Amino acid sequence: EKEQLKLIKPQFETPLPNLQPAVFPPIFRGLPKPHLELFDLDEAFSSVQTRLIQVANKCTDEDLEYYI
Amino acid sequence: MNLLTESGRIKQGDYTRVIYTWIKDGKWHPSQYKEAIAFLNEQHASNPSSRAALSLLGYCYYFTQDFANATQCYEQLVQLYPDVEHYKLNYAQCLYQSCMYEEAMRATFQFESNSNYKTQILKLQAAIKYGEEDMSAAKTLVEQISNEDPDKEVNLGCILFKESRLDESLAKFVNAIQMQGYKPDLSYNIALCYYQLKQYPSAMKHIGDIIERGIREHPELSVGLTTEGIEVRSVGNTITLHETALVEAFNLKAAIEYQLKNYDAANEALTDMPPRAEEELDAVTLHNQALISMDNDPAEGFEKLQFLIQQNPFPPETFANLLLLYCKYEYFDLAADVMAENAHFTYKYLTPYLYEFLDALITQQTSPEDAYRKFDEMATKHSDILRKLMKQMQDAKQAQNDDSVKKYANEYENTLELYIPILMSQAKIYWDLEYYEQVEKVFRKSVEFCSDHDTWKLNVAHVLFMQENKFKEATGFYEPLVKKSYENILNVNAMVLANLCVSYIMTGQNEDAEELMRKIEKEEEQLAYSSPDKKIYHLCTVNLVIGTLYCSKGNYEFGISRIIKSLEPYSKKLGTDTWFYAKRCFLALLENLAKQMIVIRDSVLDECLQFLAHCEEYGTEVKAIIEPPLELETLNPGKNTVTYEARLLKSLLLQIMQ
Numbered sequence: 125e126k127e128q129l130k131l132i133k134p135q136f137e138t139p140l141p142n143l144q145p146a147v148f149p150p151i152f153r154g155l156p157k158p159h160l161e162l163f164d165l166d167e168a169f170s171s172v173q174t175r176l177i178q179v180a181n182k183c184t185d186e187d188l189e190y191y192i
Numbered sequence: 193m194n195l196l197t198e199s200g201r202i203k204q205g206d207y208t209r210v211i212y213t214w215i216k217d218g219k220w221h222p223s224q225y226k227e228a229i230a231f232l233n234e235q236h237a238s239n240p241s242s243r244a245a246l247s248l249l250g251y252c253y254y255f256t257q258d259f260a261n262a263t264q265c266y267e268q269l270v271q272l273y274p275d276v277e278h279y280k281l282n283y284a285q286c287l288y289q290s291c292m293y294e295e296a297m298r299a300t301f302q303f304e305s306n307s308n309y310k311t312q313i314l315k316l317q318a319a320i321k322y323g324e325e326d327m328s329a330a331k332t333l334v335e336q337i338s339n340e341d342p343d344k345e346v347n348l349g350c351i352l353f354k355e356s357r358l359d360e361s362l363a364k365f366v367n368a369i370q371m372q373g374y375k376p377d378l379s380y381n382i383a384l385c386y387y388q389l390k391q392y393p394s395a396m397k398h399i400g401d402i403i404e405r406g407i408r409e410h411p412e413l414s415v416g417l418t419t420e421g422i423e424v425r426s427v428g429n430t431i432t433l434h435e436t437a438l439v440e441a442f443n444l445k446a447a448i449e450y451q452l453k454n455y456d457a458a459n460e461a462l463t464d465m466p467p468r469a470e471e472e473l474d475a476v477t478l479h480n481q482a483l484i485s486m487d488n489d490p491a492e493g494f495e496k497l498q499f500l501i502q503q504n505p506f507p508p509e510t511f512a513n514l515l516l517l518y519c520k521y522e523y524f525d526l527a528a529d530v531m532a533e534n535a536h537f538t539y540k541y542l543t544p545y546l547y548e549f550l551d552a553l554i555t556q557q558t559s560p561e562d563a564y565r566k567f568d569e570m571a572t573k574h575s576d577i578l579r580k581l582m583k584q585m586q587d588a589k590q591a592q593n594d595d596s597v598k599k600y601a602n603e604y605e606n607t608l609e610l611y612i613p614i615l616m617s618q619a620k621i622y623w624d625l626e627y628y629e630q631v632e633k634v635f636r637k638s639v640e641f642c643s644d645h646d647t648w649k650l651n652v653a654h655v656l657f658m659q660e661n662k663f664k665e666a667t668g669f670y671e672p673l674v675k676k677s678y679e680n681i682l683n684v685n686a687m688v689l690a691n692l693c694v695s696y697i698m699t700g701q702n703e704d705a706e707e708l709m710r711k712i713e714k715e716e717e718q719l720a721y722s723s724p725d726k727k728i729y730h731l732c733t734v735n736l737v738i739g740t741l742y743c744s745k746g747n748y749e750f751g752i753s754r755i756i757k758s759l760e761p762y763s764k765k766l767g768t769d770t771w772f773y774a775k776r777c778f779l780a781l782l783e784n785l786a787k788q789m790i791v792i793r794d795s796v797l798d799e800c801l802q803f804l805a806h807c808e809e810y811g812t813e814v815k816a817i818i819e820p821p822l823e824l825e826t827l828n829p830g831k832n833t834v835t836y837e838a839r840l841l842k843s844l845l846l847q848i849m850q
Contacts, residue, residue: 130744
């Protein structure tokens with residue numbers, strides 16, 4: 125473990141092959157995107173909402189388990 | 193009751209207006225998409241077959257690039273509405289975007305032969321094959337696109353790029369941009385071709401265009417604000433962001449700066465990018481962040497790269513970079529494990545050169561002889577290529593063919609860059625064994641190729657120096673390296689300056705040594721004036737090396753006084769490395785005193801005690817050993833300080849003095 129004091133050994137340079145940064149591949153064209161469908165959401169969703177409210181109104185304390 | 197509160201926020205009768213407004217604004221403010229998604233999810237939960245909820249959810253997920261959730265929405269829509277063709281198309285497209293290429297391809301087969309979406313299906317199939325890197329299949333599909341469709345030209349350009357036919361690819365993209373006018377994606381493709389052709393200024397010009405337009409047309413994307421230190425919220429992964437090609441452009445800019453070794457500029461390109469949360473980052477950005485953070489925070493860099501190679505897909509560069517970095521930090525076992533566990537990756541992602549090189553490096557840990565042989569085979573192969581290129585270069589010069597000269601010169605440069613790591617790794621095997629004459633022999637064989645290479649000159653100088661009888665020759669190699677940066681002498685490696693001083697002293701050129709030291713001292717004083725908090729170790733290293741030289745020759749009184757002097761002022765000079773070299777000399781001194789081989793004056797010993805007391809005082813925050821970045825068991829933090837070790841040395845010295 126112990127050795128005689130010698131000159132300070134400089135660091136021997138061992139360069140590694142260069143690291144390579146990443147780049148995105150060229151951007152491919154013409155892919156279909158979903159288009160925005162138009163719905164009457166007040167109609168589509170209100171029925172659900174109304175139904176829920178109706179169910180909720182019908183419930184009494186005894187129906188709590190069913191309601192949840 | 194989240195359900196009632198969220199939906200309850202909107203009045204009945206106002207749903208259509210509010211939701212579509214959110215979706216419209218989402219293009220600029222992704223938080224609006226999130227509002228819409230939260231609301232639609234509630235509707236979907238209470239009515240799982242609601243077409244409106246599923247369709248709009250799919251749309252919002254798609255436009256926030258959450259393709260996994262979008263896929264689920266469209267999958268359900270396809271089941272509920274098998275007659276609606278565009279749901280099938282969207283489903284296939286989402287699978288493609290999630291890189292599930294086989295499933296996506298299967299989904300494109302679900303259309304009637306007279307489908308209205310023939311062209312879109314064709315393009316999607318081509319994209320899938322392109323994603324799978326099956327270029328011949330992609331080409332067959334792209335060629336079926338109508339000639340009037342400008343996408344055909346672009347996609348052929350992409351395929352040519354992947355086939356490394358860069359000039360032809362570039363021509364296609366340039367042609368497309370002439371046909372269509374400016375488009376960010378085309379500008380990016382052109383820049384990428386120039387990057388691969390190593391024509392960086394042309395690439396930078398196109399990147400500049402993309403960024404400039406991005407800033408002008410989309411101020412909401414917060415380009416550059418993070419670099420300026422402004423805290424900005426994530427802009428999210430919207431399709432709008434994707435369409436500006438800004439993320440692509442900034443990564444390419446970072447890549448160019450990295451290749452040019454402008455690491456600060458590379459880092460800036462990454463922080464200039466529109467801000468996103470870490471979990472939102474794409475694999476390319478994450479990879480480049482990891483690479484650039486390696487110098488400051490290797491543990492974090494490793495964590496990112498290790499995370500990435502478990503993803504599918506990851507940037508192809510990741511694998512080689514992780515292995516090389518493991519080797520750089522001497523985690524050869526980890527490198528070997530990763531290679532063994534991912535044999536299929538080694539074929540796919542490593543060039544034969546890299547594979548052989550890494551294999552030899554790893555072999556060195558168990559069998560230096562085998563490693564030496566492997567490096568030697570590689571070196572022989574590369575020197576043959578270099579010799580051949582040199583001949584071709586000469587022939588081209590004689591024929592006065594400038595293009596060929598340039599081409600061969602370029603190839604020669606590239607081959608030399610591959611050769612140097614092989615040569616140095618080979619030489620290092622002897623260096624570690626301290627067979628310096630053998631190292632010198634290895635270098636003598638390579639002089640015909642490397643005599644102008646700085647790393648080669650530096651290592652040759654070191655090898656001559658360590659033989660202790662060739663200081664004159666060492667001076668000849670160190671001197672030009674120092675002279676080259678004489679005006680900015682602190683840019684020269686401190687050890688080079690120190691070894692040159694020693695070489696001067698050993699060859700009786702004491703005046704030259706003194707002059708060099710005065711020059712260093714002067715520059716350090718100037719630097720201390722302009723940046724007073726910066727630690728600078730150059731003169732300190734020179735004194736340590738000279739001090740060690742005298743101690744090793746038995747002149748402890750002079751040597752130790754140099755060491756003591758070298759660390760003044762302690763607040764600036766006491767560092768992990770400088771302490772390491774100082775303590776070596778003290779240990780040697782203590783040993784020789786204990787064995788009663790030397791006698792030292794009491795006044796000098798008192799100085800030593802004082803010196804160690806100073807180190808104790810200033811060393812509480814200085815680590816005695818820098819721990820490697822991936823170590824799990826840390827050293828006792830109290831013992832791993834200069835203070836602890838200085839106190840230990842002081843008590844030993846006191847014992848001997850009694």
